[in-house]
Amino acid sequence: NAGVTQTPKFQVLKTGQSMTLQCAQDMNHEYMSWYRQDPGMGLRLIHYSVGAGITDQGEVPNGYNVSRSTTEDFPLRLLLAAPSQTSVYFCASGLAGVNTGELFFGEGSRLTVL
Amino acid sequence: RKEVEQDPGPFNVPEGATVAFNCTYSNSASQSFFWYRQDCRKEPKLLMSVYSSGNEDGRFTAQLNRASQYISLLIRDSKLSDSATYLCVGSSGGSYIPTFGRGTSLIVHP
Numbered sequence: 001n002a003g004v005t006q007t008p009k010f011q012v013l014k015t016g017q018s019m020t021l022q023c024a025q026d027m028n029h030e031y032m033s034w035y036r037q038d039p040g041m042g043l044r045l046i047h048y049s050v051g052a053g054i055t056d057q058g059e060v061p062n063g064y065n066v067s068r069s070t071t072e073d074f075p076l077r078l079l080l081a082a083p084s085q086t087s088v089y090f091c092a093s094g095l096a097g098v099n100t101g102e103l104f105f106g107e108g109s110r111l112t113v114l
Numbered sequence: 115r116k117e118v119e120q121d122p123g124p125f126n127v128p129e130g131a132t133v134a135f136n137c138t139y140s141n142s143a144s145q146s147f148f149w150y151r152q153d154c155r156k157e158p159k160l161l162m163s164v165y166s167s168g169n170e171d172g173r174f175t176a177q178l179n180r181a182s183q184y185i186s187l188l189i190r191d192s193k194l195s196d197s198a199t200y201l202c203v204g205s206s207g208g209s210y211i212p213t214f215g216r217g218t219s220l221i222v223h224p
Contacts, residue, residue, distance in 0.1 A: 035214075042216030043158070043201070056213075090157055101148045101205045101212040105157035 002026045006091050006106035013081040013113045021076040021109050023091030029104070030096040032074040033058070034066065036087040037108075045089065049074055050096045081113045117141050117213045118204050124219035131192045135218045137202030138184045147185045149176055150201040152217065158201055161187075190223045 007022045025032065033048035045058030049068040063085060065077040074093075078085060088110050092103040119138045127133045139147075147164035162169055164176040164185050175188040185202055199217040 040216070044213040045211070045213075048211060082212065101146050101203045102160055102163065103158075105159070107157050 002095070004091055004093050004104050004106040006089075008109060009107065010110050011035070011112070013078075013111065015082060015113060017081050019078050019081065021078075021111075023074045023076065023087055023106060024072050025073065025074075025091075025093040027093060027104065028071060029093035029097065030071070031100050031103075032068065032091065032093045033065070033103075034074070034076045035092065036085075036088045037090060038087050046076065046089075074110050078111075083113045085111065086113045087111060117144075118202055118215040119132065120202055120215035120218045122216060124221050126221045126223065127192055129192055129194060129222055129224055131222075133181065133192055133220065134186055134188045135200055135202075135220075136184050136186050137215050137218075139204045139213075140183070141213075142183065143205065144204040146205040147176075147178055147213075148203040148212075149174075149185075149187050150203060150214075152199045152201060154198075161200070174213075189199045189220075192220075193203060194222050196220060197222045 004025045030051050034046040035043040037043050044060045046064050047066040048053045051070050055066050088108050090108050093108040094103040117140050129206045139143040144185045146162040149161040151161045162176050165221045166177045169176045173190045175184045199219050202215040
């Protein structure tokens with residue numbers, strides 16, 4: 001059972017570089033989201049989607065882009081990486097609506113920006 | 115101020131102890147609540163949903179108090195393996211986008 005798959009698990013970037021974190025789920029979930037987790041800050045929502053073709057901003061969207069061309073995939077793009085984007089990134093999926101809080105998380109992507 | 119607040123702890127308890135965490139929420143329109151467990155350097159995993167009537171799963175009991183706007187998690191007979199960070203989640207009314215608390219750290223020692 002694959003569940004939510006994130007790649008890469010680790011990445012080191014230099015300031016100004018761009019990259020895409022991949023996220024795929026095989027549970028036919030409508031809702032997908034990206035969080036970043038920093039020490040003492042908890043999980044903060046970056047972007048989310050409630051279905052293919054629909055995306056919206058979360059709490060900390062600046063510096064990130066997303067797209068949802070299929071139900072399965074929800075990539076997160078860092079446009080011009082900055083040291084402040086050093087973090088652990090989690091992708092999560094679930095059913096939309098009242099049960100949106102029942103999320104399945106990927107294993108995380110640890111990003112370091114030098 | 116975050117919509118969902120938790121005491122970060124750590125709660126340091128001996129094996130076999132009973133421990134309880136509370137989580138307060140500010141949005142009175144919040145509809146759904148959940149508890150997650152996160153082990154060090156791992157992803158969060160759903161522990162249990164919190165129903166209005168309460169919810170019990172083995173040694174774990176979750177309660178919702180709408181009047182006082184808090185949810186609780188009670189762990190009985192603590193095990194070493196219960197050591198983790200426990201995150202509470204509330205969904206904001208209308209959009210149902212879940213909001214995570216910052217987590218409460220539990221350390222169970224021999």
